[in-house]
Amino acid sequence: MNETKVKILETVLKQFKVKGAKFTMDDVAADLHMSKKTIYKEYNDKEEIFDALVDYCFDSIKEKEAEILADNSLSTVEKIEKIMICMPDKYRDVDFRKVFTLRDKYPKIYQKVQKRIENDWGDTISLIEKGVKEGSVRSLPIPVIKAMTEASIERFLSTNVLLEGDTTYEDALHVMIEIIMRGICIK
Secondary structure, three states: OOHHHHHHHHHHHHHHHHHHHHOOHHHHHHHHOOOHHHHHHHOOOHHHHHHHHHHHHHHHHHHHHHHHHHOOOOOHHHHHHHHHOOOOHHHOOOOHHHHHHHHHHOHHHHHHHHHHHHOOOHHHHHHHHHHHHHOOOOOOOHHHHHHHHHHHHHHHHHOOHHHHOOOOHHHHHHHHHHHHHHOOOOO
């Protein structure tokens, strides 16, 4: 991906943080100090930018997951916890609670987000299986764990439940993984 495309995507992400999907291409152009014509040389329209942004963000998540997998200072359980809620530092201040606003105006983009959430579980499944073999993780049906995690994340992104509860996306992920890994009972 060329430098101009990356700058555009980073700026769109910045605008999304502030305005959700309601930002305009004028906002992006002004923020970049470039013409809209230059932006449209790289991307045909806002939907194409969102499409590229989904891949850009999820590819960054996969890079962060690779770092976690390579970190030999972490136990298998710690790796499972971190990889299941993986969030690159540059996205920590993005309000992912606004993703649900894409559902109506950009349904293809929203569906792409859902598909990306549902895919790429190979490393996580391998870690869970490793944990079971080590005796650090209970032997439970992995499809159930996967479905619970996906359903939680999709619910966080598809409704305004987090906005109503004044909970950040990152905080919700931490609560979700805590419940999945340790339950809700005091032991």
